[in-house]
Amino acid sequence: MAGVLEGILTSPIGRKVTAKAGLAEPPRLRRGRVMPAGSVALATLPGGGIAGQVLDALGISPVEPLLDLPEHRTDDEKGRPQPPRYETRPGALVVDATGVRDIAQLELLRQVLRPVMKALEKSGRIIFLATEADGVDGLEAKAAAQAIDGIMRTVGKELRGGSTANLVLLAPGVVPADLASTLSFLLEGRSAFVSGQAWRVAPRKDAHDGSVSAQPFADRIVVVTGAARGIGAAIARTFHRDGARLVVVDVPAAGEGLAKVANELRGSALQLDITAPDAGARIADHVARVHGPDARIWAMVHNAGITRDRMLANLDEKTWASVLDVNLAAEMRINAVLLDHDRPGALAPDGRIVGVASTSGWAGNKGQSNYAASKAGVMGLVRAMADDLADGHVATNGVAPGFIETEMTGKIPYVQREVFRRVNSLSQGGQPVDVAETIAYLCDPASGGVDGQVIRVCGQNMVGR
Amino acid sequence: MLERHAVIVGGNRTPFVKAGTAYVQASNQDMLTAAIDGLVARFGLAGQKVDEVVAGAVLKHTRDFNLTRESVLGSALDPHTPAVDLQQACGTGLEAVIYATNKIRLGQVTTAIAGGVDSASDAPIVVREGLRRALLKASHARKPVDRLKAFAAVRPADLLPVPPAVVESRTGLSMGESQALTTKNWGITREAQDELTLASHQNMARAWDEGFFDDLVTPFLSVGKDKILRPQTTMEALAKLKPVFGGSEGTMTAGNSTALTDGAAVVLVAEESHARAQNWPVLARVVDAQVAASDYVTGNEDLLLAGARAIPELLDRNGLSLDDFALIEIHEAFASTVLATLAALEKNGTGTVDRAKLNVNGSSLAAGHPFAATGGRIVASLAKMLAERGSGAKGLVSICAAGGMAVTAILEGV
């Protein structure tokens, strides 16, 4: 039945009807390592300057943004004053608000935003840089810092045509090289489904020079769990594109798909249930076997996950425990083993760990108390680990996907699915590759300043924060 | 020159299923390719060249004259990987391992994949003699009317395809009927056969539960586990089955005989120092091998007991006795084959097999028996078990084959 309805709604006539009902064809997003077609405008507000240096390091020559000042306005045919108009559509606007400390300065943000809101090309970008509230002194400065967050989230919701808005929060002491990988990610198509998000960049802990490359993982070993299909397979493919040597892990029952992924990517497959007590040791042993005893894992991506949805009124201890074990406890046990850097095949001392959370962990979801517990737990874990490992060079982060088009979500009835995929600023579901790109960004050797962060890949979903 | 040893590094197979079930649509080539690809994935060999792949099938279509090479080309291996087809009935898989081992020891190859595959579902349909003659005549006829005439001689019975039963052409007896004679000759009881069968199922079920096969099997066509395996079977259930060979008085049933099975199995064999340099697990060395054949046509000897001829020769040459082995794998073509082989070994003075060492993780009665795949299955499992037991642990394999043959080998943990 759902299939019939889907057929009607996506037929040529159906499309017209759905368009009238507000279900217009969602914009096609720019993806991959692709820069915006138009120019990058840079607004450096008083006290800023670092963004310009980062763009310079990335080889980008920014243009001046237009400002909505009364003297720049012109009247339309009805005599209403209009903001100045860009002659060609800019591809992105970078707003360096790192020096903003008082409420009056927020007007400067309005001035650069108004002309660009309708001018931005499709899949355009508005990227805010601000100093994190903890890094500024005084009540007004802290309030102003938080105000920028509110502006960014609103911009994300007002933008059309697949454009996104995000905010980079700078920790004290950040230098341009700390930010290169983040700005490159945000400008490129890799961040297609990341919008309305704010995360923190701190000074890099490791010795990497911060320069970006299209092959950041050349000769680096990346382990991805749950990689036989869906998001995990996309993660593996994305790391492969960027040069990594893959070790893909999934349960023995999924071995057929797993072998296909491994062979396609010239990696290797490990059939392993991650809840096995010796899972961490078996991952390390496999890495040592395939890549030699001196080899170390560069990035460990904990993607394997399950749902066992039940309303709490119907939830027994087995259903509860299985989800927490696969989605959270197994990850902790594996990390504990791999963080013994001396062990052959363990994590590199400057490696990366990424946990896959979920917007359900952020906002909660009916029937998913066990899943939400596990996914919120993942967020808590990666943040706590970042604190715990602050003295070392390992960075731990998380991603929280929203609605992603996979086999799993394909099973949701059509009408419900259509609602789920529409309730975000980009009015569509994300692709597995969108989650993958965000994880690859977090694992980039140049992203060492991103630690203890959880980035939502949800197209600015309406649920949650 | 330093002595070169051939070692088993790992193995991979498809789950085995009853013929005519989950793999009906799969050809030998599909299954062998899948088994190779699973092995390639496990060891990260995609795009790499293996020095040689050797495998075979017992039931083969003529189009599969280059089955192994075609499978390699369809796999993720470097296309520069050469391959050879080899066939020795049910001994094919083990004979393939021996072929690879010998080449390694002679320095002709350093790495090899050896194994086999059989589909009893996709077995070539053979036409009966009457129809074959008519078809030949028709193809030589010049006029259409002659072509039609050629078929006039065809009787309805000629149109029935010959089922893919493995029948010994010299005795006209199926393998089961031959074995029924052996079972009777050696006085093997129904109860003893059923006990061995039950042990096979129970042992293999336990091995699956313990995850023993997690790195030996890759699912195929959405089948994750062996489908012939009956973890819940009991002596009572086995006792209820009707005899299928040896007439109404027979003791051989569908339970204590192997079912027609589809599946493929391969092992990765390598020269020992190379395996170590690659950080591959060195599970077991292939120490020696011996084939033998029996004079079964005259009826003086048994069709499937050539193992009892090969084993003493093999032990003699290596200065070993049965007691020196930690593990013994005797292919369970039929439960009574194993039991008669044990009896024959006792009778000919070779010795007594300690049943606690026999087929400890189950064998063909539980797994099924895709003819040419059985050798790869047994060698991979035995090598893994020997590695678990440690350096010096020895294992003996014996696989009986059509034509009154048997292929045997010694493996040793390193």
Ligand SMILES: NC(=O)c1ccc[n+]([C@@H]2O[C@H](COP(=O)([O-])OP(=O)(O)OC[C@H]3O[C@@H](n4cnc5c(N)ncnc54)[C@H](O)[C@@H]3O)[C@@H](O)[C@H]2O)c1
């Ligand atoms: N699809 C979405 O919209 C969405 C949204 C939010 C979060 N996520 C999360 O993203 C991750 C991937 O999701 P997906 O949609 O690709 O799901 P999926 O079910 O298609 O894939 C998950 C994979 O993990 C494997 N797996 C499960 N348990 C395992 C275990 N014990 N050991 C090893 N492997 C195991 C499965 O076999 C499967 O291949 C999951 O953690 C999921 O919770 C997905």
